[in-house]
Structure formats: structure tokens, C-alpha cells
Amino acid sequence: SAQAQEKKIKIGVIYDLTGPLAGGGSELQYVGAKIMIDNFIKQGGVEGYKIEAIYADAQSKPDVAINEAVRLIEQEKVNLVLGFFSSAQCVPVAARVEQLKNFMWITTCISTAVVENKNLKYVFRPQASGQQFGLMAADMIEKNAKAKFGKEPKDMRVAIIHEDGSYGVDVAKGNEAGSKKAGFNIVLKEGYSATAPDLSSLVTKLKRARPDVIFHTGYNPDITLFARQAREQGLKFGALVGHGAGYGVYEKLKEGMGSDVNYVFNIDPISIWLANQSALDPKLPPVIKMVGEEFDKVKPGVAIRSAHVGMAASNSYVFFTEVLPRAIKKYGGVDPEALRKAALEVDLPEGGTMLGFGVKFAGEGSPIAGQNERSFPVIIQYVDDKSYVVWPKSQQQREPVLPLPKTSGFSNQ
Amino acid sequence: MMEIFDIYLLEALVNGILLGGVLALLALGLNLIFGVIDVTWICYAELVMIGMYGMYYLFSVYGLPYWVAAPICILLVAALGAALHFLVIEPLLGAPPINQLLATGGVLFVLQSFATVAFGIDFRNLGIRLPVLALGEMHFSYARLLAFVAALIGMVAVYLFMTRTYTGTAIRAIAQDRQIMALMGVDTKKIYLVTSALGGGLAGLAACLLVLQYDVHPFVGLSFGPITFLICVLGGLGNFVGGFVAAFLFAEIISLGGLFSDLEWGYVLAFAFFIVMMFIRPAGLLAKRS
Amino acid sequence: MLVVDGLVKRFGGFTAVNNVSFKVDQGEILGLIGPNGSGKSTIFNMLSGTFPPSAGSIRFAGTEIAGLPPHRIINSGIGRTFQIPRPFRRLSIFENVALAGYYGQGSHSRSKADEAAERALAMVGLPTDRTASVDGLGAAGLKKLELAKAIATGPKLLLADESLGGLDEAEMDQAAEMLRKIRTELGITIIWVEHIMGVLMRVVDRVMVLDHGEKISEGLPSAVSHDPRVIEVYLGTDAHATQATAAAAAAAGSDPARR
Amino acid sequence: MNKQLAWGVGLAALVALPFVYRDPYHLHILVLILIWSFAYTSWSMMGRFGLVSLGHGGFMGVGAYVTALLWNHLGVSPWIGIPAAMLCAGVLALIVAYPCFRFRITGHYFALVTLALSGIVLQIIIATRDYTGGSLGYTPERTKGSHIVALQFDDKVVWYLIALGIWAGGLAIWYWIDRSMSRYAMEAISEDEDAAAAAGVNVTAEKLRITVLSAVMTAMAGALYGQYQMFISPDTVSGIAVSLQMVFAAVVGGIYVALGPTVGAIITILLAEVLRIGFGTKAVGWDNLVYGVLLVLFIIFLPKGILGSLLAWLKSPSKHRDG
Amino acid sequence: MLELRSIDAGYGRFQALFGIDLDVKAGEAVGVIGPNGAGKTTLMRVISGLIRPTKGSISMQGTDVLTTPAHRIVSLGIAHVPENRRLFPRLSVEDNLRMGAFMPEARARYRERMDFVFDLFPRMKERRNQLAGTMSGGEQQMCAIGRALMSDPKLLLLDEPSAGLAPVVVQQVFELVKRIRAGGLTVLIVEQNVQQVLQVVDRAYLLEAGSIRASGASADLLADDSIRQAYLGV
Ligand SMILES: Nc1ncnc2c1ncn2[C@@H]1O[C@H](COP(=O)(O)OP(=O)(O)OP(=O)(O)O)[C@@H](O)[C@H]1O
Ligand SMILES: Nc1ncnc2c1ncn2[C@@H]1O[C@H](COP(=O)(O)OP(=O)(O)OP(=O)(O)O)[C@@H](O)[C@H]1O
């Protein structure tokens, strides 16, 4: 009877707090998720259910992630696992969760491979996928080619470079697909290891290929190294489009690239603080404010709050406000089956989340079962230490600056 | 088209040489420790990492000028090297070499997680941007030129030290017969102190120059560790000139391999080259064949 | 049984053995002497396959063995000892010898190996219990172990490199006696390198002298010990030469087996 | 006799364990310990004779990937795939080790050649991502037919028993080598190759045999790990990190005693697990810090490994050596 | 010059020397003979500080050797040619000799000592750039003696210098010992070659099972029947 009184949902939260991925954005995601979970704990839980969170560090290693997921599910008896930054962890953990018939709520892990053709039943990802990132980048360049570059799309020279991990590879696929669709001339597509001590031959190849636009996906140390060697070797181009992760952490980007960071593009789910608040559900802006204040307490003095934080916060928020209450009220509990049914019924229109997009999960039978079909990223541009949403048109805060103005060290004007 | 190709090839060649400078600098200290006194510091690249953090804190946080911070950093890593020797290696001098490898492997974990705990997981950067040397279409990095020059001077200095001085000779002798060193009037502790501090100092020197080119984070050592060991062996253990040459060969393979094929295959090529060379010249590139 | 022709070994630019030819007959003991660095151990190393000759031919029992890998040569019936004993310290004395018995004869039979080990150990006078450790052996014991290992490989020809170095007089006599026994009881042909003339000359049938990698003299002990060149480069002028001569003479007188 | 009885009882107890105690997470850890114990035992087959390989991550990777690739792309059952993978690893070991031994590449040199090998295998897996999934890792397809043919079981007890069998098999091989003349030969070779050759040992062949055996067993461990986890990634089954992990665990446990690598697996896996859970997310990074410090202390103060030192210590007061 | 008083020494639990008393006067040549395993080498190691005795005292020209750190004992003028040569095999001959002159006191006279050694052993001059480990046994012995002489010692400890040498070289070595003595150097020499060593030393000690069994002038020992029986094979 003590159990009956004490209604509780146990959540296992897994991110990388140590290892290379931690600094690549995972730790910021962790901060975002924790802010949101603490917020609901402070509110006394959801629908009479107390919330208990158990945090674990995946240490940037897939096998540790698997072990921790298994431990949380089998040992700690959590009702669901939430979080995950790296797709290399999401793939095996999702398979495990399916096998154990538990519930998994992915806040990040953008690789398409996580859900594609996996027929996942208990795994949900409100997040946009990597290929969407890649496609979005190509879309912006295509639509602006004539006006800004004065070229037909088929004359646009684009280069796709990426770290060769799961994330870079997936985004690059999107880049390639988008570029092909737009008819760009892909002058180079190449992966490299994020720990490579030297990228100068990549830069040399880029110089030889003379791209108008470089699509780049990477983490921090390799982005800095690339930017530095590109500048040192005198690489010139018209635009540099980054895709989240390293490009999402402006502070570090600026530290590494200096003034060259100006006019760089980044694709991510919108930073919640940049979202067009008038277009959002009116109950969201106060939450955004709360997250911002809490974040400032954790990491004081940050000029541009990283998109990573908001991403995890928003995606967690959807779980607490949409999935959990419905599961409890309509399906009578927090068991995986109830959570799953509740998740499948989420139906938020555009503007329904802090990230601007809506939520509707692809159901069983879909090739991307578990994926949010309404998610989309946005493209921001860093201009003079501020970031502005420049794409898609619907979210646009200002026109993208294209191509790089002469003031930039990389400008090929 | 052909002309452009040539100039890029040349650029890749020269960049290979400059990368070689970086690798040679890294290999210098390791060659002293691993090659000459036959002690395995598997955590060598992590010492460099600590040195890079040292530079970051001295320069960016405490605001010291670069040229003041650098010597302090070198001393710091030298002290760390000496401490490593006396705390970890000394008790294991009589044990099988594999135990040294493992103990310093443990130190590698310790240093990585120490950096994580003490400095956080953020990527750090000095934010110094050195000018660029432009020769027509080709551009070269001063940071790398600097590393190249330092490696060259360091190599010559260490070579002279090892062959021309009594201490240098003793350093070369100590791995071969430790017990009888006392008969020569040599205080083995002192020789080990000098050598490990020197090895550490060279790691510190590498750190000062690497930090101009790379972000610091607790795992930066992973990029350099294995390759540095391979270079020492390829050049012939304890052979400083050989190590220097090997660094350039490796760098050229990575650089040219990366130019003609994918970057990833550049490394496969470099590793494969290493294995093949081991068979052709097991005692090192410059060794005489017996 | 062994015919060596034009054997040469170069190390880099240095010629350690230069065009040496000789023969060893079944059942004889050939003494190989010469100044330090004259190439004796190098010849042994080539005969036993430790390294290949730079040129020349080595025919053993009718087949060419120059350049064969060492285990093939050992299996074909040549055994050797090392000048500086090289025991396997992580194995017991018995295991050291049993190893040689197992692999050396190429028969790869455990029981035969144990048998051979017991015989060899008894021959040289080492304990045959299975666990006695090598660490307990002094200089003399190690030399004996070297011999036992070589014998256990079941050789027809034994190459003994300085079996006496570091032994005291009593032990030297024992060792010399042992070599003789090995020859007579086991019928093993022996090439023996040694610097202690007083003992060597007593035992060997024939002596070959090397200097700077070249053969400078060959013949009966008594003759060789009078050869002025040998005296000059190797024996020195005084006591040793006389000692050697005396020993050779004594042996010649006492040993009817000598031709 | 007593010893055999103890072994028998111990093994029987291990077989009975999952039928009595069914905590799934603990069983999971046990299965991992058994599989890794087998891998570490395979490594120490070579390691105990001074052949320090830093390339076993490569063999493990070959074992795991070849098995999974054959299954996914060609539908070849792991029952055939695993032997095929072991064959591949054996051939790879031959290709690298033969010249090494022929040209007398030993000690540091050998360790680093094998290090390069595991680097190559890792890079190739990553670079051929169209087939191997690259750094995203690779999942054997779930079977639609027989679980036995596909060697896929959802029941941990089955896996526990399989792993236990393999582990015991590994120990049996260890004992078999330990009793054989090969051990004498390898001990001799590890001390002095020339002297061993002079005793008639075919040095190259003996070393090759033990190397290939070790590689083949390691590949099997890799394949099993992949089948059990239903996921492999370059980081978890291949490359330098895994190679080092093997050396660590084996040496920490003790490479000169049969159960040493097993003890090493138990200690390293449990220690990592306990420290990680103990420190949790409150003291991030401290678990690895403490883990590293403990490893260093183990190696400095127990140079023969934990089990090796323990046995030596148990023996020394009772049995007076020489005198 | 050198005094040992009631020295006990050993390896771990194993005791190799029992209450050794031994004196060497300046300018003397003293021999130590005895069967294998008697403890001769151990005695030499104790004097040069390679192992420390468990009991007793050693003084060299009035200085307490036991309180002197091992690496300073060379500076007292004691040079030790260890058993089995113990060269640095991967250093050249010249570098091995240089190691012999490592002490600051010796460095100043490096050239001079080098010429002295090369005079003594012309073969070493020929092979100065060869790696010591690749030389023949006899060559290595020369190098080892040369290395000890580089420090310009007052007392030379020789542990079986004739082992493995050609007869002509053995003679040279013993002549060398004589010459060294003539130059005022004191010598303590361990030998198996009893006959010859007794011809060059003034006095000798007979060591058996870690204790001194007999001692006296060479002539007396040579005349002693039991010694002749046991060690000269006569
Ligand atoms: N690996 C090598 N590299 C270079 N020179 C070598 C090598 N091995 C031997 N030598 C040289 O070859 C010559 C012959 O050496 P070897 O060992 O055969 O002499 P030895 O007759 O056995 O002398 P000893 O009686 O002193 O043992 C020596 O001068 C030696 O320095
Ligand atoms: N490092 C060591 N550890 C243990 N025991 C040793 C060690 N060195 C020598 N001994 C033992 O000490 C005793 C004396 O040895 P030592 O070497 O002094 O004899 P020695 O008279 O020099 O003999 P040899 O004529 O064979 O050189 C021997 O019983 C030997 O086994």
C-alpha cells in the first residue's frame, strides 16, 4: 500500500559528461535536460506522480552507454531512458531498449540511421535528423544562388567536408542529396577523423577545388584546426555552412577562429532564445525565460547561449507536458506501453515547441517509425557576436549575408 | 590545369615538411626516454597535453606574455617528467618492460581524467593568430615554421648533448647495464633525473608550440600518441637523426596520401608503410644492415 | 664427416672469417685455437646456423648445410655450446635439457626427450631431479648444463666453445675427461675451442689455428705447438708454449688411440 | 586429485548459478566478464611468453566484423561465419607475424608493429563505412528465422552458458599449452632465441603457432561479443584502446597463471562499474582518475599481477626455496 | 691502503661471506683464489660498493667506504673490472672508455688516459668505433680493463681478468699487472689461474665457502702441499 501512495516515475538520463563528446555539446545537452527535469520536480511532479531522475555518464563510449542503459533499466528499474547525444550510442541502446521493451526518449542523436528502417516501437525522437540538416543547407544555397552569388545552381561549386563519425557522415549524406537535387557541382566530398593532427592536405584540395560554398560538419577541435589551417593556407570561399555540434558552441568557435567566425552559418534546431516568440504557443515564452535564467546560473557569463541547452530542454519539456500526462490520465500509468501509446498521440502544430516546430511521430510501419515528422532545423548566421535566424523564410529574422563580404579573411570577393 | 596541380602538389609537399616538424618535435623527447633509456612513457602525449593546459592558463588566464609563459611551462612539464620517473618508473626499473607500459598507461588515464576534473571538458584555445607567409599561391603557417625550426635546433642540440658530453654518454649507457654504473662513478638517480626532466622539458617545448596550432582538451593526446611512438621506432630507437627523418616521411605520406586519396586512407597508408619498413629496416631507417 | 670449403663471414666491411677450409673425420676431436677475435666463435655460429656464411660451403654427412636455419642443422646432427652459458632461467635444469632432447632430435617424443635428458645430465654429472633450479648453478654448473643441452640434441658432431673458461683446475680436468667420455662412449665427433692449452692439448687429436680469420696452422698438437707462427701470435713465448708442448707430448705418449 | 575436485565443483557451481540467481543486470555483467576473460586469456597466451601484442584489438575487430558482415550481407550463419572470421584473423596474424619473426622483430618493435596493425584495422573499418557502418557501429540483423542458426538469443541464461563454455574452453587450451613441450620452447625463446634455436627449436614456427592460436581465439571472442551485444563499433571491438585494455586487464590479473586474466577481467570490469556508479554524475571524471591511480598502484606493488602475486605470497612462507 | 674487518655479506637471505678480514697495502699486489662459488666475486663487489655488507667495516686510505655512496667510491681511487666484463654492449669502444672517465676528477685527464689505454691495447685503438657488444671475448676483456684504468685509480680490482683470453693475452694481462704495479698502482686480483697469479702477486688469500682459509706470501702458498693439490692440479 505504501507503493500505491507513492506514485513515482523514474527516469534514467544518459549523456556524456566526460570524454571527447562531452565538450562537443553533450554536456550542454545534459544541462538543458537537467534544468527541465528539476523544474518539474520542483513543481511537485506530473499528475500526482513524483519524478525521480537518475543520471549516468556514458563517457563518450558506446559500450558504456549500453551498459548504463541496461543497468538503469534492469537494476534501477527506470520507466524510461532519456537523453543521448551520440548516434553511435543511440543505435545500440535503441536496439537494447526495444529488446527489453522499455521506453526511450531521444533528445539529440541526429543520425537518420538511428530510426531508419529499424521499426522501432518504443523509441521516440522529437529531434530533427541529420539528413534534414544537410538538406536544409543545400536548400538555402539553392534559393539564394541567383540573387546572391549571381550564378545558376548548376554553376555553384560546393564542397562537403565532415568528421567521419556517425554524425558527420549522416549530415554529409543530406548535404550530398540536397546538392544533387539542387543540381550543384559537388567539387569535393571528404571525411576526416576528428582527431586528425593535420588537415592541411584537405585544405589544399579545397583550394584546388575552388568551392563557392563549403558544407562542414565537425566537432570543436577539428573545426578550429580546419579554420586555422584554411586561413593560414589562404583558402577562399563564398560561404561556410556548419551543422550543429561544434558550430553550435559560439564561445568556443570564436575562441578558435577569432574574427573569422563572422558570417559563418550554423544549422541546428533553433536556439530557443532566438525563436520567434510571437509564433509560439503563448505558454512557452515564460519557460524559455526560466531555462535561460537557470542556464545563466550554471554557466554565468556566456555571450550566446548554446542551442544545445535549449534543444534538450525543449525536447524534455515535450515529454513532461505531452507524453507523461496523457500516459497517466488516459493509459493509467507510466509503464512503457502507456508511454508509447501516449507518445504516438502527441500532435503539436508548428509553434507548439520552444524550437518552433511541431510534434507528430511516425508510427509503426513507417520507415522512420519513432521520428518526429514535424521537426525541422533552422539556419542561423553569426554576425558581430550575435546570431540571427536566416533560414527558412518562415523563421527568418534577417536576410543571410551571402557571399562573404570582403571584410572576412576567407572572402573570395 | 597541370600548372595549378603542380603548385598544389608543392604546397602539400611543403606542408608535409612542416607537419613533419611538428611530429619531429614531439618525437624528440620520446626518443630520449623510449629510445635511449628504454623506459616506456605511454603517456608522453598526455604530458604534452598538460603542458598545453599550462600554456593556456599562464597565457590566457594569468595573462603572462607568451615568451614568459613558455619557459615556465617547459619547467613545469620537466618537473612532471621527473615526478613521473620517481613515482612510477623507478619502482618498476627491475620489472618486465610491459609493466612500465602499463603503469604509464594508468598514468595516461589519470592525466586525462585529471584534466577533465581540473580543467573541464571544454576545448581551450590561446587565440593567438600568427601571421602567414605567402609565396604566390602557396601559404605557410608561421606556427608550423616555428615548430619546424624548434625541432631542428632541438634535434641538433640533443644529438650533440648525447654524443659529446659525459652525461649524454652516461644516459646512453644506463639502459644497457644499470648495476655497474656506480663503478663508473655515476649516480644513476641523477642521470635518471636529468633524463626524465629533459624528456619532460622537450614535451613541454612541444606543448608550447603545439598550443599555437591546436585546441587543448583532455583527449588531445590521442591525436599524437601512437604516431609519435611509431616515428621513434621507424627512425631507430635512440637515433635522433633517424627519428627526425622518420617524422618527415610519415608527414609526407599523410600529406601526399591525403592529397591523392582520402584523408582517412592517408593514415592507413602511413601505418602500412610503418609495418613494411619494419620488415625492410627493422633497426630503423638509418641503421646499417648487418 | 664435416667438410668446410672456402668459408667467409663479413660483418659490414670487416672480414671475421676469411676463406677457411677444413675437414673433420668421424670420431676425432679437433682443437680450434687462435687469438681472441680470430673468428672461432664465428665459425661455430656458421656451422650451427646462427647466422649464414657470406660465402663458402659446409657439407655435413654428405649434405650441404650452409645457410640452413639453425633448427634444421641441429636436427641433422650438430650440437653446440655457447662460450658464455645461455641457460633458460625460467625452466628447471631438467626442463632445459628435456627441451633440447625434444626438439633437438626432431623426433618430438616426450618420453624419448625425458630419457635423453636423464642420460645427458648423468653424463655431465648434474642432478636429474625435475625441479632443481638453474639459479643454484655456479659457473661450472652452467658450463655442464651447456654441454648437457648439446648432448641431449643427439648430435653426431659437437661444437664445444670454451667449455673450461672460469673453471678451477680440478673442474677443468673433470671437463676434459667428460669430453673424452663423450667421444668414446657416445661416439660423438667434437670440435673444441679452448684457450687453456694445458688441458686442450692433452685431449685433442688434431689442432687447427686461426688468426685474423685465416687458418695459419693445422696438424698434430705436438707439431702445432712448435710452429713459430703459432707461438708468436697465440701461445706466447714462454710457459704456455712449453706447457702445451709438454701436454701434447704426454698425451701422445700415453694415448694409444692416437695415430 | 583434490585440485581436480575443486575445479569440478567450481565449474558445476558456475553452471548452476543462473538457475538460482537471475538478476538480469548482474547476469549481463557476468556474461561480459566471461567473454572478456576469454579474450584476455587469449592475449596472455602470447603475453606470458614476452610476445607483447598491442594489436589484438585488430583481431577482435576482424572476428566481430567478419561474422556480422557475412550474416548481414550474405546471410551466412555465425556458425560458419565465426570459423570464417577466425580463419581471417589467423591469416592476418600470419601475414604480419611471419615477417616479424623471420626478421627477428621482438620487444618494443613487435609491440609497435602490432599497434600499427590495430590502427590499420580500425581505420579500415571506419573508412569502408558503406559496408561496415563506419564509426556509427554495426548491428547484426535480427533473425527472422531460427535463433539457433542465427546465434541470437534474448535469454541471458543461454548467453551465460555459452560464455561460460567458451571461457572454460579457453582455460583448457591454456592448460594444454602449459603442459606441452611448446611451453618449454616458448619460455626458452622468450629468454634467448639463439640458444633456443641451438637446442633445435624452430623459433619462427613455434612463435607463429602460438600467435595464430592467440589471434584466432581473440577473433572468436570478438565474434561472440558482437553476437551477444548485437552491436559492434570500431571503438568497442577494435583499435588501440581495446588492445591496451586487453594488456591491462591481463597483466593486472597476472599473465603467468591460468586464472590471472580472468581475475583481471573481474577486477577491471567490476572496478570500472563500481567506480562509475559510485561516483555517478556528482563527481564527473573521478571514477577514471581513481581507476587510473589504482591501476598504477596495482602494477607497482603487485608486479606479477593480482592473482600471481597472491599465489606467490601464499606459497612463499610454506615452501622454502633453495637454501 | 684498504682494510676489511669482519665482513659479512650475502644476497637476500643467502650469506656468501663470513667474517672476512683482508688488508691491502699501498703498492702491493694481492691475489684472492678459491674454488667456484667461494665468494670471491662477492668480495670484490663489497669493496666497490655494488653490494653492501651486513656487518663489518671497510676503509680505503682512512676513509670509511661503507658510508660513501656507491658512485663516490671510484673517487676514492677504487676501480673495479667486474666479472664477465660487463661492457655497455651498444656503446662504441671509445664511449665505453669515456664512461670510465666519468668522474669530474678523471675528465680533465681524459686524452692522456685514453692514449695510455690505447698504448696498452693497440687493438682497442683499431676498434674504437666498433660496438663493444660485437667484439670477441678477449677484446671485450681488454676494453673492460681499459675502462677501469681510465679513472686513474689507486687500487685496481680485477675479477678473473684472464678468463677466456688467449694464452698470449693472458701473459700480456699478467705482465700488465706487473707494469701497473711498477707504476705505483695497487692491485687486488681474483683468479682461477692460480699458477700464474701467484707469480705476479706478493700475497694471496685463499677463500673457501665464504671464509678465508689461508693467506700468506705467494711463495709460501705455492709451496703448500694442500694448495698445490687442490688448486694447481699437481
Ligand atoms: N655481429 C658482429 N658484428 C661485427 N663484428 C663482429 C660481430 N661478431 C663478431 N665480430 C668480430 O669478428 C671477429 C671474430 O669474432 P669471434 O667471436 O669469432 O672471435 P673468437 O675467435 O671466438 O674470439 P674469442 O677467443 O675471444 O672468443 C672479432 O673481431 C669480432 O669483433
Ligand atoms: N646475484 C646473486 N644472487 C644470489 N646469490 C648469488 C648471487 N651472486 C652470487 N651468488 C651466490 O653467492 C655465492 C658466492 O658467489 P661468488 O660469485 O662470489 O663466487 P666466486 O667465488 O666469484 O665464484 P666463481 O669462481 O664462479 O666466479 C655463490 O654460492 C653464488 O651462488
Ligand SMILES: [Mg+2]
Ligand atoms: Mg669466441
Ligand SMILES: [Mg+2]
Ligand atoms: Mg666470480
